[in-house]
Amino acid sequence: MLKRITKKLIGCFILPTLFLGSAVFSEDLESVSLKLKWQHQFQFAGYYAAIEKGFYREAGFDVTLIVHDGSSDLYDPIINNEIEFGTADSSLVARRLKGDPLVVLTTVYQHSPSVLISLKEKGVLGPFELKGKRIMFQRNADDAALQALLISLGIQESDYEFVPHSFNKLALLQDEPSIDVMSAYLSNEPFLFKEKGHDVQIIDPANYGIDFYGDLLYTTEDYIKQSPDRAIAFKDASLRGWRYALDNPEEVFTWLQTKYPSGKSLAALEYEAEIIKKMVAQDFVQLGSMYPARFSRIADVYKQLGLAPKSGDISGLTLDEYLKQKSDTSKQYLRALGIVSAILISLIALLVIGMRSMQSTIKKRTSQLFELNKDLTRQIELSDKHVISATIGSNGLFKEVSTAFCQLAGYSRQELLSIDPEQLTPPGYREGRNEIIHRVFAGTSEHGEIRQINKDGSSYWLHMFADPIRDENGNINAIQITATDVTEKKLVQRLSETDVLTDIANRKKLDSTLKQEWARYIRYKEVFSIIVLDLDHFKNINDSFGHPEGDRVLKAVADAITLVIRNTDLVGRWGGEEFLVILPLTPIENAVHVAEKLRLAINRLDGFPMLDVSASFGVASSDQVIDLDNLFRIADAALYTAKESGRNCVRAAD
Known part of the structure; x- marks a missing residue:
């Protein structure tokens, strides 16, 4: 029993410490590889910056980047210790649930850019139109948010036909395989289709409350056990690279056209960079922030899909959590060490008295205990640090x-x-x-x-x-x-309820608030009203001036509405260029007055000298209907009447 405990203690503490010492004090750079989850593009800008600006070298690393072509397993080279570090999306959680020893060093994207797209002429306006369609995506990779969206809305595998991903970015235009919908990256494919003259319909899981992490930087438990400080140093250097890249995108564009050829045009890179900044959400959350509850939710999705065992466990998935577990384990070993020490001291006393020939053995065990104490000190230092x-x-x-x-x-x-x-x-x-x-x-x-x-x-x-x-x-x-x-945790809820582009409420938040207001109306007869507004001729703005200008208009309209309404009111993006305003304790006459103020505020928007920005409004009140669905129906009918009346006007439901 004593021999087994001592051997375990030595294996867990002495060997990692010896390896750690050689890594820290070596004057040579540590040669490591980082596998990207796809081929060179702005998606990996921070890692290029960490190399080109010398951040990795300052941290003691000589880094080689390895791209991924989709023909082999993304994770196997890292799991098999052929490559030290990798990037992946939240599908990494599924591998951890299956027992693969993967540890997330840091997050990069707070939102996943993974979406579903279809050609606009297909008429797939939202998730419910996916039933009966041929959908192409990559299972067990980049699919966590997409499959969570389908399951949360009750869309089963039998409701659509799955087609394995061909990795053709323009597959919707090809005859073989014939597909209706495909998975894509918000930062890539929509721009490519636009260049080809095709409009696409985007179904973003984030608009339906499915907000998973995007790209993650990870390594293995083995690497962290051997070199915890080196793992932290690589993470810090990578985040330093990301900060530089986000502040200096033009320099990254140059690298992607020379040293790391992406094959993309400058316009495509600029579009990708703008979307990536939104996915990183650095204005809302500190770069590298991560919250275990979000990983737990992703784990639950994979278990529900049957893509991971129900008994799977993700404890120790993140670097901080893993180091904390090791620190707790160290405390347990410390107790065990106390017992072992007491036993050894007793044995030493007996051996000194009765068997002087065993002095060499006693010295050896004493040396082992000294080494164990050194390693315990190291573990306590790590605990203090984290x-x-x-x-x-x-x-x-x-x-x-x-x-x-x-x-x-x-x-x-x-x-x-x-x-x-x-x-x-x-x-x-x-x-x-x-x-x-x-x-x-x-x-x-x-x-x-x-x-x-x-x-x-x-x-x-x-x-x-x-x-x-x-x-x-x-x-x-x-x-x-x-x-x-x-x-x-305090920010996660806000992020999950906020539209990424306009920084106002998303559809999930609007739906929740509407249900609350309707319940209050049913119980207390506290009348509330809604305003549905749709920007006039918005497609012409996108077609004539480009999507970035269209995005500027959407942001400006959201800001204008926010300045007009009360703190107790709620404005959100209902979808595309359509907005919804919820006015608690407001009869329809007052709501019409508010809508007219909003119409004038939008007409007066500055900063768009080449555009006439206007909107059409439909207003309805809870005391006009018997259920929430009818409230939207009469509000939409009023909006339609406003458009038929020449647009840029307000109409109330009868």
């Missing part, structure tokens, strides 16, 4: 704080040990915070979310666990706090 923790003494001040906590709060360790911890909590939250501290000193363990203030004045959120610490007499003399940064 686990948010602190100890509060009976005087209410910090006694200890981890490096991870210091980095998150923006203070040095000396600063945190000298200030009142209450200063880190906003005034409106301090009373609740002090009540929690009081209860823990009274002997109860507490947990929950709490808002904190960074040194620079910005706020962040922690899910905190607070436990009492007792002395040898059983008296509580301190509180141990461990926490998880859940700031992104």
Whole structure:
């Protein structure tokens, strides 16, 4: 038993430490490979920048990029340790569920650019028209969001005909195989079809509440076990490259036409870069942010699809979670080490007394224990670096704080040990915070979310666990706090309910709010109204001035509406160039007045000297109908009447 425990401890700590030491102190660059999930394009801009601007070399890496042509498995070379790092979308979760030892180093895209497209003349306006159609996509790769969309809307595999992806970007125009719909990237295929003179209809899962991560940077458990610091260094250098690429897209375009030939025109690269920036969502979320709950949702989708075992587990999927697990394991080994040490000491005493000939064996085991202690120290250092923790003494001040906590709060360790911890909590939250501290000193363990203030004045959120610490007499003399940064959790809901282009509510949020307002109307007879508006001749704007100009118009209209309506009202993008405004506690007469103010505000938009921007409006109220579907029907009918009346006018439902 003792031999097995000692051997396990040595294998888990001594060998990784020896490997780590050779990697850190070597003066030579570490040669590694990074496999891209497809061929060269702006989609991988950050990795080109990390190479060309020397960020990888500064971190100690000589990086070779390897492209993917779709003819072989994307993950096998990384799993088999032939390649150190890779990029993939959320389908990586399925491989982890099947037991592949893959670990996500960081996210890059907060949204997946994977969509379904069809030629506009096919008449596939949304997901429900997919029934009976031939759909081409790649199963188990780039399909998580697409299949989640189908399942969430009740569209079964038997409702459509699956066609394996041919990787022909213009497959919709080919006779063989004959298809109606294909999976595509929002940043690529729509532009290519436009260049060929064909309009496409886009079905984006994000518009239906399916908002998965896009590209992820990953490696294997083996690499992290051997070189945790090197894995972190590669992640940091990659994110540094992405920041540079997003700030300097023109320089990346030059590389993609010379050193990393993409075969794309400059116009195509500019279009791709604009879409990629929206997918990264750097204006909303810090680059590289990731939230385990989103991965859990993706895992649930794969289990429901039968593409992963129901018993599959994704614990340790992300780098921080994996390192935290190893830190927890280290604590278990530390307890085991205490037992082993006690046994060894007893054995040493017996051997010294009775068997002096065994002195060499004792020295060997003592040396092993010394090495184990060194490795345990290393694991504790990693825990300090990656686990948010602190100890509060009976005087209410910090006694200890981890490096991870210091980095998150923006203070040095000396600063945190000298200030009142209450200063880190906003005034409106301090009373609740002090009540929690009081209860823990009274002997109860507490947990929950709490808002904190960074040194620079910005706020962040922690899910905190607070436990009492007792002395040898059983008296509580301190509180141990461990926490998880859940700031992104607060942003995830907003991201899932916001239209990426216009930064107003998406259809999912509108649907939810409408149901709430209708329920309130049924119960309390609190009348509400809706305004449906559609931009006039918007197709002409896209055809004459291009989609980027059309996008500018949509953003400007969304901003104009937001300035006119009340804080209690909600505006969202219903689809394409159509918007919906929900007006709680508003009868139809007042809603018509609001619609007229919106019409004038849109007419007065600045910044479009070559365009006459206008919209047609249909207004309806809840007290005119018996159900929510009829409310939309009469609002749409009013909108149609407005268009028939010459557009740029407001019409109310009869």
